[in-house]
Amino acid sequence: MACDIVMKGGITSGVIYPRAVAELARTYRLSRVGGASAGAIAAAAAAAAELGRATGGFEELDRMPADLAEPGPDGRSTLASFFQPTRNGAPLFRLMSSATERAGGSPIPALVGGLLRNFWVEALLGALPGVLVVVLSALGDGLARGVGVVAGLLLAVLGVGFATVFGALRAAGRVAGDGFGLCTGMEGVDAGDAKPLTPWLHDKIQALAGREPGTGPVTFGDLRRAGITLRVMTTNLTRHQPMAMPWRTQEYFFDPDEFRGLFPGELVDWMVANPPPLSDEPGRSFETRLRRAQAGRLRPWPAADDVPVIVATRMSLSFPALITAVRLYAVDFTQPSNWEASDAAARWRSANPGGAVDEALSSLPAPAFSSVWFTDGGLCANLPVHFFDSPLPRHPTFAFNLGPFPPGTEKSTNQAENSYLPTSNLGGLQRPWYPLGTRGVGAWAGFLLLMVHTAREWVDGAQVVMPGYRDRIVTVFHDDKEGGMNLSMPAPVVTDLAERGREGAAKLVSAFAGTPGSGTAKGWDNHRWVRFRTATSGLAQWLRQFAEAYEHDEPGTTPYRDFAGPDASAPLPSYKVTQAQRAELNRRTGQVMDLAGQWSDDVLEGSAPKPAPLLRLVPDDGTAAGLEERAD
Secondary structure: OEEEEEEOOOEHHHHHHHHHHHHHHOOOEEEEEEEEOHHHHHHHHHHHHHHOHHHOHHHHHHOHHHHHHOEOOOOOEHHHHOOOEOOOOHHHHHHHHHHHOOOOOOOHHHHHHHHHHHOHHHHHHHHHHHHHHHHHHHOOOHHHHHHHHHHHHHHHHHHHHHHHHHHHHHHHHHHHHOOOEEEOOOOOOOOOOOOOHHHHHHHHHHHHOOOOOOOOOOEHHHHHHOOOEEEEEEEEOOOOEEEEEOOOOOOOEEOHHHHOOOOOHHHHHHHHOOOOOOOOOHHHHHHHHHHHHHOOOOEEOOOHHHOEHHHHHHHHOOOOEEEOOEEEEEEOOOOHHHHHHHHHHHHHHHHOOOOOHHHHHHHOOOOOEEEEEEEOHHHOOOOOOOOOOOOOOOOOEEEEEEEEOOOOOOOOOOHHHOEEOOOOOOOOOOOOOOOOOOOOOHHHHHHHHHHHHHHHHHHHHHHHOOOOOHHHEEEEEEOOOOOEOOOOOOHHHHHHHHHHHHHHHHHHHHHHOOOOOOOOOHHHHHHHHHHHHHHHHHHHHHHHHHHHHHHOOOOOOOOHHHHOOOOOOOOOOOOOOOHHHHHHHHHHHHHHHHHHHHHOOOOOHHHOOOOOOOOOOOOOOOOOOOHHHOOO
């Protein structure tokens, strides 16, 4: 039997996933997998393991947490060694580490100590005026001497504070020029022989898929041809939108020199050597070749099938401030000059149908290619549970949620008790509460964090409690010393988290597939029935609203029934259709209205699962693109 899996982002919390996926793979074949941020790493690894199932892919995946906990050449765990800061980012990285790796209590002392250690030059310079006042005052006598010494000490303290903060801000400015992150994922300063995140993950994906060293990278096309779909979420900051990868658009370009600072050289060479194929239509082909020539040093982004899995994964896990964003380039057609350049190219092509690209290049204005920044996929959809969604499921789509232990729930030494899966139709209905303190400056930090959390995850949170969703989402709990920004977790903590994930997956298997010899579990049939009732409830509401608007006559406007429906014949303002298409449209519209009449007073609506769904037309973020081509 097949299943789909979606995994939530959470930086180092991703160590929960490898054994969880391996546990599911004992019962299910992985059909479609997806995730955001750290969940994207797990999704890529899971897809590669399914591709290499026959060569021990899942056995390799099951060993991954132990590999991550092993000490590296620098003495730290392999997981901690992944994060190697750039030269500009090193002081801030050490400052962040000193705060996040504290034993407990307030982070203020750790932050102060980190500022003094990492910006000691600025601290000395800031202290100099105060020290000078102290020295000069010490040469005097009487009351002036004491007052001067005290004033000098205060001035020195203030000077140190302002100077170290200034040094940190100046370092942050330099980091922005590196791509808004302390680490690139490639080799950084003081790394020694430890392998950084991106090369390690690339090698791991290759090994999981059963690829020999030196062979071409695992691509989305390799997975698709094996019947495996992978989707990872990234965030296009420049356009304010989440985007699922791989995408079909061919508007993006990349700079090979910049990419060599983010990926191993052989990967960049492979991308340069595999541009999208040209169109068979001469006009489109000319337009593409001209655009590529005008791009200069930039190279076209590969077609969806040819995108290496590691590249999309890295674009999803660009955790803000920790891991650098990824820059692509595209022509911004909101700029009038770029529209004019495009129109000029079209006119030139019309006047010179046999003209060569080199001729056009020398006589036409070139459009400007603008930066397009991509960052952490979890910024907009940290748990993209809508991946692979359909009105009625053909097989289970499981999701792994991450969250803190609920109030009143203590962490257990039995890892099976540190996760939650609803076991009844009423289970999981309540959204979690996040208490907010109201005293002291720290209350503002809590207030701001909750605002950010709500803005990021309100859509995910709403879907998690929906009927037909919540029964297939297992929430794995962790405390503030586990996962997240804890980059240097001890081996026992990594092991506990990995086992916690496996136990969470076992709950899904037990609920949906049952245990050997126990017969079929009722969870899968119940889930399908709940989804059916939820879908029909939403459909009834949608049809009712459609019919009400269709039958409403607004003065001064053409009624909908004159656009489409039995005997409709009013002129269409746009998106015109042929006469035969118009007749078919009219017939189908009549059928929809008949159906709406039958469902308008749905006797089943009162007994539908709660909360009630709302069907809406929303733009596709790339999630659905290509999925409709597959039938399971």
